[in-house]
Amino acid sequence: MATRPGAWSQGERQEILRRCPLFAGWPDAPIADLAAIARAEHYPRGAEIYAQDPEKREAFVIASGGVEVSRGSAAGKKFVLSVQGPPEILAIVRLLAAPPIHYVYSAYEDSVLLHLPCDGLTAILDAHPILWRDVALLMCARHGDSLRQLNDQKLGSLDQRMAATLADLARLHGVAGAAGTELGLRLPQEQLGAMLGVTRQSVNKLLRGFEEAGVIAVDYNRITIRDPAALDRIAARHD
Structure with a gap:
């Protein structure tokens, strides 16, 4: 090129x-x-x-x-x-x-x-x-x-919306690796907040919860999807 x-x-x-x-x-x-x-x-x-x-x-x-x-x-x-x-x-x-x-x-x-x-x-x-x-x-x-x-945005809970957003980003930008599917772009928490219409603090709390559950790993504005099936279940869950 x-x-x-x-x-x-x-x-x-x-x-x-x-x-x-x-x-x-x-x-x-x-x-x-x-x-x-x-x-x-x-x-x-x-x-x-x-x-x-x-x-x-x-x-x-x-x-x-x-x-x-x-x-x-x-x-x-x-x-x-x-x-x-x-x-x-x-x-x-x-x-x-x-x-x-x-x-x-x-x-x-x-x-x-x-x-x-x-x-x-x-x-x-x-x-x-x-x-x-x-x-x-x-x-x-x-x-x-x-x-x-x-x-x-109107009907889903915040964790559903976060899970759906991460799943969509993984589909568009995911790069397969030994630890899971890494989102192939920098994704600051402010950016995720703008995508979900919530504060950075809310994003931080959600990501910590997903990480503690073993669904994702977060490292310096990089997110790796460790359990895509669990992420899809959260996104599809009906409360």
């Missing part, structure tokens, strides 16, 4: 697109067309993706690193919806002509993103209408995830 994202070749951009679940089954021709309009950009940790143009109609594929998706309340409180990693595509909702919902996308760590102009992506989809099916299925899956998350 080229050192500088802007220097990536057509073939390297196609390779990244092929890894993305949305495009994995696409024929060669539309993949080549999409790679021709794609633009790779580097973002340092903490950088906001659409800081210069919040209305910019571009989706992006995460080539490396990770992206935090968040919203802010009227009172200024930040709520983290998710932390996504390679090879996910985000901001696909910007395909809609209406102004996008203003999620905030920020680089969770040093990241490289492959930007896809929505006008060009729409033209490719219109030229191959069957591929709209893949977009529809992706959006349905994302909608289902949003409804589940909303249900968990």
Whole structure:
């Protein structure tokens, strides 16, 4: 892979697109067309993706690193919806002509993103209408995830929500090791608190309880899932 994202070749951009679940089954021709309009950009940790143009109609594929998706309340409180990693595509909702919902996308760590102009992506989809099916299925899956998350936030207990959050992060970022599945990203307690809408102190108490029960291990902002089955049971428990 080229050192500088802007220097990536057509073939390297196609390779990244092929890894993305949305495009994995696409024929060669539309993949080549999409790679021709794609633009790779580097973002340092903490950088906001659409800081210069919040209305910019571009989706992006995460080539490396990770992206935090968040919203802010009227009172200024930040709520983290998710932390996504390679090879996910985000901001696909910007395909809609209406102004996008203003999620905030920020680089969770040093990241490289492959930007896809929505006008060009729409033209490719219109030229191959069957591929709209893949977009529809992706959006349905994302909608289902949003409804589940909303249900968990409203009806689940705090330990259920923590267990479900850790299980989701393990699915997205887990790295298998001798001691269990390590979450492959730094996860400060403040970050978990923003994801659950609770204080750092509440997060600390929950993590200690999970650790004492042998479900997880915590070490310097790193979490290892030692008993994934127990974590799933907590997440699914009906009080």
